[in-house]
């Protein structure tokens with residue numbers, strides 16, 4: 001049986017040598033060629049993998065910038081510019097709900113006096129978001145950045161607090177509206193409870209901790225009948241889910257004060273109105289409907305009595321917000337640890353002179369030079385309370401709060417703004 005070696009190496013002398021050398025060359029070339037091919041393949045695979053990975057990271061970063069309007073070096077620079085303090089002893093304030101009614105006014109006032117302001121707003125569509133966008137443009141024109149994002153986005157909050165050590169947080173973002181709570185209860189839990197806790201969590205962990213001032217509501221007095229409403233009055237009988245979430249907010253903030261040493265100030269706003277206001281509120285929707293010749297519905301109490309509100313003009317509220325920020329006192333904790341007791345305060349910010357709703361309509365008719373088509377109906381059981389009336393002596397004592405605008409004057413300013421913003425001319429209301 002021939003050996004394998006004999007098959008590979010034929011026995012013919014002379015030829016053998018040549019054939020063998022030739023075969024060895026062929027083997028060598030074949031071997032060299034296959035090693036080169038393998039090497040090229042490996043190289044090709046490495047290049048392919050590297051290209052894929054860099055393509056993925058490009059796509060990922062592209063997606064990040066397409067879907068998220070925050071993050072990155074440029075963004076952090078914008079935050080720092082917006083929060084830049086231009087007066088001695090000034091503050092850098094994160095204003096949540098900055099594209100909202102009260103938020104936009106207070107942000108402008110803070111910026112004007114030299115404080116740094118960064119806004120945060122989710123631009124939800126509870127009412128016309130184009131009005132919020134218009135307020136945002138106004139703020140931008142004054143050098144205030146309004147970041148678009150939700151309070152419940154922990155990643156965004158972390159980035160904001162990483163970018164800047166805010167001295168104060170003015171938390172005005174909320175699901176507002178008393179009667180809407182029956183339509184969309186979850187939105188109140190999302191913003192007024194979960195959103196509040198998310199924000200408090202980041203504040204408590206911050207080092208240093210900011211002082212925390214936030215919007216509670218006159219609605220916490222609920223079915224309270226003692227007038228005027230004082231901060232020490234009962235607030236355990238809310239009439240609406242909205243009121244209940246604001247009351248819960250007062251309790252929640254108390255725990256963060258108690259456990260973590262956060263300085264807390266809650267502001268109980270009384271039916272705030274004025275230019276750049278909220279379209280869902282009565283004075284705003286009445287104005288719109290009166291101008292369009294549509295019927296307005298006016299609620300009456302169970303016994304036929306008129307409802308009344310302690311309507312408070314926006315400029316007075318702005319002064320109240322600045323006063324409470326200025327006197328907030330410092331948080332004592334840092335990095336989630338309490339180091340001592342910190343202030344916990346709640347203040348009424350009202351006007352101290354309630355006005356009946358039909359009187360509000362009379363004033364609007366005068367300013368709009370138009371008659372309202374009124375439909376009077378009994379107040380539906382939807383969370384409304386018959387009246388509100390603030391005792392403001394506590395805020396007066398603490399930071400000199402003193403409202404100066406009566407409803408007649410304030411509505412005149414509102415109507416002037418409304419006509420101009422919605423493009424009416426004087427001729428339209430002759």
Ligand SMILES: O=C(O)[C@H]1O[C@H](OP(=O)(O)OP(=O)(O)OC[C@H]2O[C@@H](n3ccc(=O)[nH]c3=O)[C@H](O)[C@@H]2O)[C@H](O)[C@@H](O)[C@H]1O
Nearest residue numbers: 176177178217218219269270271281282297298299307384
């Ligand atoms: O102080 C607050 O904490 C709250 O103030 C505001 O609530 P309210 O005082 O209820 O204001 P608003 O809706 O303007 O109704 C005013 C009056 O008009 C009556 N009203 C209302 C609507 C209508 O169609 N007809 C009517 O008679 C109505 O019955 C009421 O008597 C904020 O919206 C709320 O977010 C919260 O901040």
